[in-house]
């Protein structure tokens with residue numbers, strides 16, 4: 001998707017910024033006019049009638065917001081983008097309230113600028129599809145866009161890109177829903193293995209024996225029920241990448257087998273005679289502090305060192321609050337397009353609610369809430385009610401204190417209530433919920449499965 005050449009007015013008091021923007025924009029074929037402050041910007045706008053204004057918020061004489069106000073009085077529909085410093089969420093909120101078409105968080109890359117122009121001129125087309133359709137000159141673009149303006153996230157992605165081509169094992173550490181799988185895929189897509197398979201296995205989802213044959217495959221007749229030879233995930237990932245999710249949940253026996261895979265680059269099928277050589281890149285994730293099981297002797301230290309060659313830590317969303325609105329807007333565009341609805345953003349109240357919500361379930365929770373809100377939204381802007389956020393975050397340490405403890409309730413029912421209350425309090429984050437409940441993740445999963453079964457609900461809807 002390329003944007004037709006436009007006349008673009010760049011208003012910024014910083015000369016380096018004007019030059020950088022002019023260069024990037026002219027390279028894409030646009031005609032650029034510049035102004036060094038808001039007043040000059042207003043004058044140039046009248047003289048030149050540009051197709052787009054890109055203005056910094058903070059400028060002497062007339063700020064970007066005031067310039068926006070003046071432009072809006074005369075041309076309510078003129079595309080106008082404000083540049084705000086990263087972290088100043090208030091500016092971004094204010095900009096949207098005052099009718100900016102979009103905003104750019106400083107610092108930004110040429111790619112981000114391209115995506116912005118696409119959004120502005122292709123009338124809200126979602127950015128995720130853009131990288132895939134554009135012929136990428138320097139490197140293959142990842143299939144799924146990672147949206148962030150956060151410095152520490154960018155550092156993580158820069159490291160990921162650097163090590164993508166090597167075969168080194170990567171351990172991604174981050175709370176549930178922070179984007180671990182997304183980053184694992186990014187590693188894969190940025191490597192020479194991108195044409196090979198990407199195979200994900202959740203080590204917490206299966207009991208030990210099943211996980212073993214899932215990973216290593218088995219020969220026909222090697223155990224009751226093994227009616228045919230089955231290739232394991234390691235074999236399926238040959239020449240590609242395997243993602244071992246929640247790797248700390250592996251039993252000691254499987255840890256030993258995994259260590260062998262990493263060291264010898266070959267696997268032993270269950271019931272198989274000879275080892276099978278494989279060429280895979282291993283990426284593992286954990287959403288808990290892996291040092292602890294290592295210290296407790298539950299996770300082999302030698303395996304930990306093998307896995308942790310390149311550690312990547314994904315910060316939780318609450319540590320990158322500047323990303324919240326950015327991601328929220330990204331998801332609105334994505335779901336609006338998917339649903340074929342014209343939803344353009346948030347009402348000021350809804351925007352404020354999104355920014356101030358704790359997002360304990362991180363990006364996944366945000367994505368789910370925005371999907372639902374986009375679906376529910378009846379106008380062009382998402383309203384607070386559409387978000388259906390919990391009124392105020394309940395104190396998570398005291399789920400339903402007092403209220404439910406009354407005779408006449410079974411222990412099983414109390415347990416069920418406690419589990420759901422805790423899950424609510426953690427925004428659906430199972431790892432945190434399990435920790436708070438003093439259960440292993442596996443036990444928690446099993447119980448949830450059980451509740452599902454007893455309520456006759458279909459088994460879908462759960463990430464594997």
Ligand SMILES: Nc1ncnc2c1ncn2[C@@H]1O[C@H](COP(=O)(O)OP(=O)(O)OP(=O)(O)O)[C@@H](O)[C@H]1O
Nearest residue numbers: 145146147175176177178179180181182363364367
């Ligand atoms: N920076 C981001 N930009 C765009 N989408 C994101 C970003 N981070 C996460 N997402 C989306 O949020 C959802 C959760 O991400 P992902 O599955 O990668 O998280 P995770 O850390 O693997 O979670 P879990 O621990 O629950 O397995 C996915 O739909 C993903 O596409």
Ligand SMILES: [Mg+2]
Nearest residue numbers: 180181245285
């Ligand atoms: Mg995951």
